[in-house]
Amino acid sequence: MPRTALRICPLCEATCGLTLTIEGTAVTGARGDREDIFSRGFICPKGAAFGALDSDPDRLRTPLVRKDGRLQEATWDEAYDAIAAAVPALVREYGAQSVGVVLGNPNVHTMAGALYPPLLLKALGTRNLFTASTLDQMPKHVSSGLLFGDPFAIPVPDLDRTDFLLLIGANPVESNGSLCTAPDFPGRLKALRARGGTLVVVDPRRTRTARLADRHLAPRPGSDALLLAALAHTLLTERLTDPGVLEEQTGGFGELATALARFTPEAVAPACDLTADEIRTLARELAAAPTAAVYGRLGSSAVAHGTLASWLVDVLNILTGNLDRPGGALFPLPATGARPRPAGPGKGFTLGRWHSRVSGHPEAKSELPTAALAEEIDTPGEGRIRALIAIAANPVLSAPDGRRLDAALAGLDFMISIDPYLNETSRHAHVVLPPPPPSQSGHHDFAFNGFAIRNQVRYSRPAVPLEPDRLDECEIHARLVLAVSGMHGTAGPEAVDELAIGATLARETADPDSPLHGQDPARLAALLTGENGPERRLDMMLRLGPYGDMFGSANGREADSAADSAPGAEIGPDRGGVSLEQLLAHPHGIDLGPLRPRLAGVLRTRSGRIELLPDPIAAELPRLRATLADRPAVLVLVGRRHLRSNNSWLHNVPALTGGSNRCTLQVHPLDADRLGLVDGGRARVAADGGSLEVPVEVTDTVRTGVVSLPHGWGHDRPGTRLSVASAEPGVNVNQLLDGTLLDPLSGTAVLNGFPVELTPLP
Numbered sequence: 001m002p003r004t005a006l007r008i009c010p011l012c013e014a015t016c017g018l019t020l021t022i023e024g025t026a027v028t029g030a031r032g033d034r035e036d037i038f039s040r041g042f043i044c045p046k047g048a049a050f051g052a053l054d055s056d057p058d059r060l061r062t063p064l065v066r067k068d069g070r071l072q073e074a075t076w077d078e079a080y081d082a083i084a085a086a087v088p089a090l091v092r093e094y095g096a097q098s099v100g101v102v103l104g105n106p107n108v109h110t111m112a113g114a115l116y117p118p119l120l121l122k123a124l125g126t127r128n129l130f131t132a133s134t135l136d137q138m139p140k141h142v143s144s145g146l147l148f149g150d151p152f153a154i155p156v157p158d159l160d161r162t163d164f165l166l167l168i169g170a171n172p173v174e175s176n177g178s179l180c181t182a183p184d185f186p187g188r189l190k191a192l193r194a195r196g197g198t199l200v201v202v203d204p205r206r207t208r209t210a211r212l213a214d215r216h217l218a219p220r221p222g223s224d225a226l227l228l229a230a231l232a233h234t235l236l237t238e239r240l241t242d243p244g245v246l247e248e249q250t251g252g253f254g255e256l257a258t259a260l261a262r263f264t265p266e267a268v269a270p271a272c273d274l275t276a277d278e279i280r281t282l283a284r285e286l287a288a289a290p291t292a293a294v295y296g297r298l299g300s301s302a303v304a305h306g307t308l309a310s311w312l313v314d315v316l317n318i319l320t321g322n323l324d325r326p327g328g329a330l331f332p333l334p335a336t337g338a339r340p341r342p343a344g345p346g347k348g349f350t351l352g353r354w355h356s357r358v359s360g361h362p363e364a365k366s367e368l369p370t371a372a373l374a375e376e377i378d379t380p381g382e383g384r385i386r387a388l389i390a391i392a393a394n395p396v397l398s399a400p401d402g403r404r405l406d407a408a409l410a411g412l413d414f415m416i417s418i419d420p421y422l423n424e425t426s427r428h429a430h431v432v433l434p435p436p437p438p439s440q441s442g443h444h445d446f447a448f449n450g451f452a453i454r455n456q457v458r459y460s461r462p463a464v465p466l467e468p469d470r471l472d473e474c475e476i477h478a479r480l481v482l483a484v485s486g487m488h489g490t491a492g493p494e495a496v497d498e499l500a501i502g503a504t505l506a507r508e509t510a511d512p513d514s515p516l517h518g519q520d521p522a523r524l525a526a527l528l529t530g531e532n533g534p535e536r537r538l539d540m541m542l543r544l545g546p547y548g549d550m551f552g553s554a555n556g557r558e559a560d561s562a563a564d565s566a567p568g569a570e571i572g573p574d575r576g577g578v579s580l581e582q583l584l585a586h587p588h589g590i591d592l593g594p595l596r597p598r599l600a601g602v603l604r605t606r607s608g609r610i611e612l613l614p615d616p617i618a619a620e621l622p623r624l625r626a627t628l629a630d631r632p633a634v635l636v637l638v639g640r641r642h643l644r645s646n647n648s649w650l651h652n653v654p655a656l657t658g659g660s661n662r663c664t665l666q667v668h669p670l671d672a673d674r675l676g677l678v679d680g681g682r683a684r685v686a687a688d689g690g691s692l693e694v695p696v697e698v699t700d701t702v703r704t705g706v707v708s709l710p711h712g713w714g715h716d717r718p719g720t721r722l723s724v725a726s727a728e729p730g731v732n733v734n735q736l737l738d739g740t741l742l743d744p745l746s747g748t749a750v751l752n753g754f755p756v757e758l759t760p761l762p
Contacts (some may be wrong), residue, residue: 104393145349149604164289169299222753252612291327346604497533665731
């Protein structure tokens with residue numbers, strides 16, 4: 001007899017609630033959960049394909065261990081025995097920096113990926129951390145760190161209340177949003193226009209998002225920072241700024257005006273391939289709107305001046321008074337986040353506390369550029385990475401110059417992959433630890449609730465019991481921490497969670513500003529509920545969080561202005577007392593209310609104010625000015641998103657292949673005619689990192705001078721087990737890059753707006 005179970009979708013940042021149909025232990029259907037307090041029944045093709053992904057026959061079911069040069073099925077004990085024998089020995093011989101860790105995008109879609117990598121890094125003692133952030137969003141972390149003192153203080157557009165939305169390099173109709181967690185992004189954009197608001201999209205492609213817009217501007221790719229600087233210049237020189245209450249909380253208005261003085265609309269218009277009038281008109285409309293929000297994403301982030309563009313997005317929100325106000329851009333307050341702190345100076349944010357060994361790239365947010373991973377492995381010398389732990393990561397496809405990285409991985413002394421597939425990266429591992437299908441894992445969005453357009457909290461327990469001989473994903477991670485730290489066989493995985501709980505409660509009770517100061521950590525730990533370590537940790541984070549009861553402490557609630565008025569604040573033993581017990585009693589989630597102004601509790605800068613023109617930004621502006629004299633390339637390449645895909649990790653699901661999800665080179669008809677290209681024909685595309693042969697799609701959805709090739713393809717390497725993906729492998733666009741093009745402040749690879757040459761093929 002079929003049954004149903006609830007599950008939060010883990011396949012993109014929208015975090016929609018699903019209702020799964022289950023027959024036996026198989027997920028046979030998925031539909032939107034109409035009672036979900038956040039998504040209200042919305043579902044996209046990825047969520048609808050949940051069951052097909054869950055039951056993919058190519059998913060690994062048992063660990064793999066390399067024996068006699070090839071990967072063979074093994075028991076879990078054999079896999080961890082191999083890790084425990086190899087990694088500590090390498091650390092003893094070569095030091096902690098001989099181990100690297102690379103974290104892929106799917107980590108932020110799982111509880112395990114949020115809870116355990118920090119413990120793993122601490123156990124290893126390595127600084128060689130590489131993540132998907134330096135292929136995507138690191139510029140926003142860096143700009144937020146410099147502006148607000150906290151790299152995680154990222155404001156999101158108040159989509160449901162704004163009057164004017166300016167999207168830069170974002171295509172949320174197909175991506176479902178990024179650094180802006182919003183179920184049914186398309187519906188929210190339509191609602192904006194239906195209530196009389198204005199949507200402006202800036203993108204070199206006429207995307208599905210651009211088709212919804214009141215106005216679409218198609219500038220030259222990579223010119224986003226110049227355009228944004230000219231918009232800010234116009235606001236300043238035409239006295240259109242109105243920061244309001246932000247003026248007292250912000251320093252550097254005069255210095256900003258001086259720094260942007262040369263970025264006039266006339267100066268930047270040729271580089272942007274827009275008119276000065278178009279730029280001025282946009283600035284004036286932005287200033288005149290009752291409320292407005294500027295939002296930029298990958299198209300303005302993974303470019304040569306990505307950090308400057310990300311910084312200028314918030315500069316515009318500040319100059320117009322739309323930062324930290326309803327209808328503008330606000331800071332979410334997630335239930336497992338930090339409790340608001342008193343206003344005042346903080347520790348600030350610093351770049352470059354250490355540098356990579358080979359090229360000297362500065363760290364950002366404790367991370368090094370993923371584009372530098374290959375050279376850190378294959379360049380001889382002291383400190384070379386000899387062992388690599390790849391967690392839900394496929395950098396052979398997602399990072400520049402996959403061929404070099406492919407060869408470098410083959411030369412490692414030891415490699416571990418936590419991955420459900422034998423893919424282009426994990427095929428090099430000495431041990432592969434496969435997590436169970438998502439239906440067999442619990443789920444809470446630690447990361448994405450920090451970017452959600454409405455404060456809410458939800459939790460899904462596993463919809464299907466673990467199959468025999470499988471380990472829960474959290475246990476896989478916990479046992480890995482034990483194995484690399486020399487504790488294999490001496491303690492169970494639950495010890496890792498209890499150590500984490502003990503350390504957190506010890507810090508909390510030692511903090512003189514905490515309501516729990518002086519209390520017994522062991523007594524508090526005994527009050528936690530949950531069936532396992534991860535649930536106990538979730539309960540602890542909820543109870544210590546801004547809506548928690550601080551274990552019943554009378555002083556443990558957030559200020560009345562933010563908690564008492566929040567829908568759902570009446571639940572629990574204390575008003576605002578969100579806990580695991582409360583979540584389990586509210587299976588469709590708990591609504592904690594709309595986003596509210598809370599800048600004072602966010603700022604961590606040393607001055608205690610928004611630092612509008614931080615020194616690293618000011619030092620980068622001359623490099624941006626110098627581009628005004630550059631001669632633009634004839635052709636540049638940009639990526640593109642597909643609604644039925646997510647980077648490299650959903651190409652093995654038949655239900656998500658086909659349609660628009662194709663690896664084609666999109667070319668404008670005028671460029672095709674000039675170059676002798678035909679629709680359905682083939683072309684060679686070449687850049688500094690190499691060349692590729694690709695099928696051509698002639699379309700006027702890209703502007704002239706721009707070609708587009710999607711990211712995440714290239715499933716043609718031997719030794720993988722991706723039967724669907726390898727049947728139509730596509731090409732790896734990142735092979736066109738040699739890894740030397742980076743945004744210097746964030747270390748983010750330039751994946752958009754780089755020059756290419758096209759040659760027609762027979």
